[in-house]
Amino acid sequence: MTEKIFVIGANGQIGTELVAALRNIHGAENVIASDINSPNYALRNTGPFEYANVLDKDNLHHLFDKHRPTQVYLLAAILSAVGEQKPKMAWDLNMTGLLHVLDFAVEFKVQKVFWPSSIAVFGPHSPQYNTPQYCVMDPNTVYGFSKLAGERWCEYYFSKYGLDVRSLRYPGLIGWRANPGGGTTDYAVHIFHEALKHQKYQGFLSAQTALPMMYMDDAIRATLTLMDAPAENITIRSSYNLAGVSFTPEQLAAEIKKLMPGFEMSYAENDPRQAIADSWPKSIDDSQAQQDWGWQLEYDLPKITEDMLTNLKTII
Numbered sequence: 001m002t003e004k005i006f007v008i009g010a011n012g013q014i015g016t017e018l019v020a021a022l023r024n025i026h027g028a029e030n031v032i033a034s035d036i037n038s039p040n041y042a043l044r045n046t047g048p049f050e051y052a053n054v055l056d057k058d059n060l061h062h063l064f065d066k067h068r069p070t071q072v073y074l075l076a077a078i079l080s081a082v083g084e085q086k087p088k089m090a091w092d093l094n095m096t097g098l099l100h101v102l103d104f105a106v107e108f109k110v111q112k113v114f115w116p117s118s119i120a121v122f123g124p125h126s127p128q129y130n131t132p133q134y135c136v137m138d139p140n141t142v143y144g145f146s147k148l149a150g151e152r153w154c155e156y157y158f159s160k161y162g163l164d165v166r167s168l169r170y171p172g173l174i175g176w177r178a179n180p181g182g183g184t185t186d187y188a189v190h191i192f193h194e195a196l197k198h199q200k201y202q203g204f205l206s207a208q209t210a211l212p213m214m215y216m217d218d219a220i221r222a223t224l225t226l227m228d229a230p231a232e233n234i235t236i237r238s239s240y241n242l243a244g245v246s247f248t249p250e251q252l253a254a255e256i257k258k259l260m261p262g263f264e265m266s267y268a269e270n271d272p273r274q275a276i277a278d279s280w281p282k283s284i285d286d287s288q289a290q291q292d293w294g295w296q297l298e299y300d301l302p303k304i305t306e307d308m309l310t311n312l313k314t315i316i
């Protein structure tokens, strides 16, 4: 069966890479990229593109009707750091946008929906190390509790309406093809750009702040593997923990230094993103993803570092 795939919020860090991967698999003409902003360089002239504001219900309804997608990926969101500056806007986009998509997915009988959650669903009273799938969850950022509420809605639409909605709690994502969109883990992308441009970087998190991170190639592969898995294997309809690899800014700087001995790292103090990072897990248990759909990580810290520097060098 030919899939017709609609990606909403395609212009961002994940969408740029996900659309390319989906077009490789399903053919460019079958993957409709959409965003509130005009298409970036990677999306321009590489396949169909629609302007879509996920909050504009009438136009979104029109686009579902026009394209009759078999799969929808909803990536439009306000991320953790920006969400703290615009809390009501973040809540509105992250919640109302999701509900529009879930409703239209039911109405137009979309076969599968993907919506990403985040490790931000955990909070200061969640276990910090090897955080399990099920535990106390008391997120204290708007981003975090919008994602937690979103997870509950996803599970609700699955059990109430039979909608095949699937989700991953992504860790902080690192990729070279697109810039990050205002999260707490953005430093782990900026550091590579600055290392190549200026041989130095001032981070905004403390040297010892460990966070779970993941290379974009792994994140895209996890997404496609989850979406390909037989429905009966998906035992979690809220969102799957995804561990990635946990490291501190100091460990990342040391890894870059191995390949660029002149690189210098410094650390800014009193950045508001520190408090967000401190409320998140330091490492994650993703055994359920391994068990249900065979998840295996490929990129550890040395491999991420080498790949980032090698590829970024060609475009900076």
Ligand code: NAD
Pocket: 008, 009, 010, 011, 012, 013, 014, 015, 034, 035, 036, 037, 052, 053, 054, 055, 074, 075, 076, 077, 078, 079, 093, 116, 117, 118, 119, 169, 170, 171, 172, 173, 174, 179, 180, 181, 182, 183, 185
């Ligand atoms: P991003 O900010 O890079 O991209 C979001 C895209 O959504 C942008 O292109 C933006 O123009 C678009 N957008 C904003 N408002 C819109 C609207 N009203 N209608 C349509 N499009 C709109 O974000 P990303 O990093 O690609 O993240 C995608 C998803 O993955 C989000 O749900 C995010 O919470 C989640 N996530 C990302 C990370 C990460 O590290 N990048 C980690 C965990 C979860």
